[in-house]
Amino acid sequence: MSGEAYVLLEDGARFDGTACGADTHAVGEVVFTTSMSGYQEAMSDPSYAGQLIAFTYPQMGNYGVSARAMESDRAHARAAIMRAAVDYDDAPNAQGGWLTWLKAQGVAAITDLDTRALVRHIRDAGAMRGGVFPATVAEAEARALLEREPPMAGRDLAREVTPPTPRQVAASGSESPVHVAMIDTGVKRSIVEQLTQRGVELTLYPCTVSAETLLAAGPDAIFLANGPGDPAALGYVVDTVRGLVGRKPVYGICLGHQLLCRALGLQTYKLPFGHHGANHPVKDLASGRTEITSQNHGFAVLGPDGQGRIDGDQPVRWETDFGAAQLSHVNLYDRTVEGLALLDVQGATIQYHPEAGPGPHDSLYLFDRFVDEIRSSR
């Protein structure tokens, strides 16, 4: 399909382009990512479930698609919004063309669209619902479709991406394995790989798993995965986590970080247009080093003073239901919370994506840190 198509936002803004994906429309929350590579990783990242991704980098599909770039078994983002997408399949090591893949995944896509104008609008007006529609869908009809789509705030999307039954992944390292139970709210393959490479034997549980089940399995630690949607809508997972903190070391990344914080009694809030990209500087307050990080989240944790911004590079503290927690990482772009260390119980959280996939590798040390802690706490 390559007819005219358009993006319509819930505030009525409309951007025209050319359809280039599956022969369908898509609605959801429109977000943008500033990452300049890793388009296939983004589309297959379960954290993007329910979202339409506008890629700020204009050239998409340059190196085709390959199995190794999959962050899960399928595309989760609902649409790709692009400026200049191609379907060449003769890139070295490509296993197929990008647009062919999008179509095969049943994902709507639009190209030739002024993505920068769209992104500037979202930056100013905030992320909102929107859709990609073929020109054959009248605007009024599109508007109706948008209104039927629930807004992102308050949305439980983890249930849509969590596995139906537990699944085990063996450790690939040579060390004696540690056992980690993960609440799989939509984990990325890269996280699984980073853990198993470090000798972690992982059991991935559906997000509806109970604390009792997890404790009964006797893991060395609990890991809370990344995933889509609003952490505030996952009260049942938060309850589960409250039953684990203090009994087992608990670690969380991205949505997992937000869920653990909520379990501690902290608040989360929706960012105006989220962080999606591969260039945000984050400071590790312990080492003083700045890392360039992979980011993908629409919600964040409030600071101890109830504000979104943390001024200064001090490791400020929260008094939580489980003792003190200390800021370990802060975003140098907008000064938001990027990670916590739990001081009175064992555990830590990271808001961004140390596993990269896509993005820089500056933060891989966190997996060493987490796994070493788990190992030494056994």
Added chain:
Amino acid sequence: MPRRNDLHKILLIGSGPIVIGQAAEFDYSGTQAARVLMQEGYEVVLVNSNPATIMTDPEVATTTYVEPLDPRTVTRIIERERPDALVATLGGQTALNLAKRLHEDGVLERFGVELIGAKIDAIERGEDRDLFRATMQAAGLRVPRSAIAHTLAEARAAVAEIGLPVIIRPAFTLGGAGGGVLRDMAQFDAVIGRGLEASPISQILIDESVLGWGEFELEVMRDSTDNVVIVCAIENIDPMGVHTGDSVCVAPQQTLPDHLYQRLRDQAITVIRAIGVETGGSNVQFAVNPATEEIMVIEMNPRVSRSSALASKATGFPIAKIAARLAVGYTLQEITNDITRATPASFEPAIDYCVVKWPRFAFEKFPGAEQELTTHMKSVGEAMAIGRTFRQAFAKALRSRELDAAVSFPSDDEQLLELVAAPGAERFDHLLEALRRGHSVAALEALTQINPWFLRELEALVRDPDAVFAGQRTFKSVDTCAAEFAAQTPYFYSAWERPRPAGPDGRPLAAGEVTRGSRPSVVILGSGPNRIGQGIEFDYCCVHAAQTVRESGRDAVMINCNPETVSTDYDTSDRLYFEPLTLPDVLGVCEIERPEGVILQFGGQTPLKLAAGLRDAGIPILGTTTDAIDLAEDRARFGRLLDELGYRAPPYAAVATPEEALERAPEVGFPLLVRPSYVLGGRAMEIVYSVDGLRDYLRRVGVIGAAGADGGPRIYLDRFLEDSVEVDVDALCDGERVWIAGIMQHVEEAGIHSGDSACVLPPHSLGDEMLEQIREQAAGIARALGVVGLLNVQFAIHAGSGLHVIEANPRASRTVPFVSKAIGLPVAKLACRLMLGTKLDELDLPDEVATGHVCVKEAVLPFDRFAGTDALLGPEMRSTGEVMGIARDFPTAFAKAQAAAGARLPRSGTVFVSVADRDKSAATAIATQIHDMGFELLATSGTAKALARMGIPARRVNKLSEGSPHVVEAIGRGEVDLVINTPVGTGARSDGYEIRAAAVAHRIPCITTMSGAIAAIRAIAAATHGEPEVISLQELYAQPRAGL
């Protein structure tokens, strides 16, 4: 960590004259650094021999030395200024090499000067091939199999082990000079010999070939707390094998999947840490095999480079500015991103557009030179284009090149494909033509090893060139963050987008991002890619124009497409449009700027070509009218004007056809200076002595003439005045009154292009009466043309017939920066004020300025880059840059200029003299002096005999044609310290040609005119009185001034 308070005075070394491999980008980086350090409250001592730089403007640093960049001179400056620290990482290879020498000589230690930025051990690890390789291997990185050789024998053994083809890289050279590819053993002696010769330490690296692999460069920055960021990843579209300066490049990288790019990123970080660059920017070059995903580290520059200037312009991340802050203690987190003004510099720019850089070549200036592109850089400039897509950027870059003539294609496909396969200046033009003719991407990939993504994009561009620019033109900003944050810095490019994005209430949403205040704007047109004849001098003038426009309360709007320059620094103007300098592109900017006027006078020939089109579009042109420009450019009209004024000019004819040229030539009279119309830098200009010579010229350059003006005259014939002295005048005029800024006397006689000739200000051998006549005629012409702004007039003073007007250019000339530095007044700024409506009376200028010093400008020639071409001066300009020597007397100033140009005159040793018959009598006079100063004279038979007759002893040496042992061998053995050789024959294989080529190859000063030789001998004599003193511009200008 905050600012270092233990430092007070910092020495900053510039990069000297513009040469291939080291151009205006170091003025950009040096100027940024100097300004930052001044803002931070440090005293800045700056040294650079190049007067056409913004960094040497006296207000940029505390103390500015326009002095030769050699260890002796810089030592004297250190001794005098006692700086606490030296920054050597912002002045290219020149500054780095100098710092290394100053360290080795113990100067830095003796005077307690700390090297900041990169320490000496990091410089050595980065620069010394052997150490570099060991460092990389220790860090676990792969480098090509490699060996170091110091001799031909060592090289032979190494090549046997590594296997052909191999890449040759000499140590400590700039732009890869002397490097090359050895594909077959028949070339062994030539290629290896050249490499060993080029290295000041006779060391070459012989590398396993990675020809055909992808070439990537990462720009890396590190701070003192070991935070590292990658500013930009640049991909060379040309695979490995072509020097990155000669490659068509794209930013950001396009073809690496994320996992592979991240491995490159990891390795770049490992490299900067292993080399140990403490703070600042570095450039790391990789070869990547896209199929096997093998990565090899090729090289790293532990300093700001040409690529970092490109990366800064491509991303909006000002590498040099930040490197300067890092050098004095700040960390990346402590520095604010200029563009967002809300986020720190410790981030990696996100780009939402494509950038394409094209090299600009000048092979037409160097007939006979090897034109294949190799690892030895040959381009003289570059153009950059920004587009929303790769295709937009590529197409814009194509038109930014401003080629003099359309590329012609062989009709035979096989020949065309050969041109596609061999990397050359026009490779991509040939590639596009091959695609147009239907050759497949797969076939072209096999031929070129260019990544198929690029080929497919080019195929799409060829298939539907109009589709690329479909939709509406909008202006988007370069904001370092892909619109994630609001940008404060107005740096724009045009993008073609789908029209009418609709806003929430159904009203159109602004696609463009230009916001204008209430101040009127003035558009300044830059000079485009550097080329021979149009270089940094014009950018200097454009920057001054922008500064003046801003000071006048208007918004300065700059349009240019040259990433190397200060004019394309977004700090220079109120709004920068990075656009090609074509009429439609400029009109696109005018459409949204609605400027009060456009300034065309400062960007060389480039903006002038747009004058008529802009006028016809109703855009007001500030200053001299387009008609006056035409009046000066049109030889017939100008000739009539001179007649009316009663000024003498050489007889001339302007003709339309070659037949007419042959017919009219005898009436003009031989010798003739012939050139096509509307040229800059004497392009295709030659002196012919006979009808046969003219016929030969017309046959050779006929094609170029055909590309000339529409229906107007295409060829100019001027009588050439032999044995005359040339004079250049730069003047200001407000339409009524005229002010003479400077009169420069050329050192070389008429017939040498003014851009290649040394000149002296004030004139060293002209009488008051002649000077008065020159002033009077320059002023007369200015008034008659109605010049508002700058005028340059060239005169020739013929021994017999007196003063002649050669030409007048109502625009900034190449000499404006030199004159400004010499007289201590900003001539371009003053001109700009006149163009904005100020009258000369209001400027309160002295009658004419003299500083009590003599200033000499000397040209720097790139003959060492173009093996095969004759190293001779002529009417066609071939210099790439210039230097300035300042002293109390002419000989000393001349000696300084020679030293600054890299041809330090010897104080003792052997001088080889071989001159044309007409020069024999002058030569004997010089030879006497040479002998009296204690030099040994070496001469071929004819000259030796002439000298013997005058009783001057000279050792006789064989001409080349007389067989071994001959003069070329003597030069090769290092037995000659200075060559004086005036041309008899210019053809390849002539004796003179070989002598000059040998001198160039062995870096021996080679003087090819008698007047140049006379000046050189005076300079050598002056040098016997001891080392010349150094003087800063600030001291110079503080001296009492007298009328000339």
